Amino acid sequence: MLIALNKPYGVLCQFTDRSTPPRRTLAAFGLPAGVYPAGRLDFDSEGLLLLTDDGALAHRLTDPRHKQPKTYWVQVEGTPRAEQLAALRHGVVLGDGPTRPAQVRTIAPPPLWPRDPPVRFRKTVPDAWLELTLREGRNRQVRRMTAAVGLPTLRLVRVAIGPWRLADLAPGQWRACA
Incomplete structure (x- = not known):
């Protein structure tokens, strides 16, 4: 089952x-x-x-x-720059070693349910959404990867596994x- x-x-x-x-x-x-x-x-x-x-x-x-590929929709703080996305695509070095390359692209805000509690909104800080696919699963890996390239995660939703x-x-x- x-x-x-x-x-x-x-x-x-x-x-x-x-x-x-x-x-x-x-x-x-x-x-x-x-x-x-x-x-x-x-x-x-x-x-x-x-x-x-x-x-x-x-x-x-x-x-x-x-x-098994795992796909996430990730709301990040900031506006992703080409070099930040390239770093995620090539893999970043975390405290427990380098990650495998990820597939990543910017996406429009997805049609999601409201989160309770809501994500903190700040008028002066832009945010963006990424679709990120990994083929490994370290502890808090997506959050650590986005933070490593200067894009802290605000909301993380897994949408697919294989x-x-x-x-x-x-x-x-x-x-x-x-």
């Missing part, structure tokens, strides 16, 4: 939380018993999360050797994948 969930902002990618006060977890969404996340999506990121009850499938989805797409799922909704 493979499930696609639109993980809302401020939800942990696990079913329990021992912190005080407890944070929202995947248990809040009525998912089928026995599924678990195939990969992670940060607490402050949104979008497509795949869950499965099949360990071999989870391994194929998350193991870097299988290089052939699976977020499509029209609203935050908190899920569907079984074929």
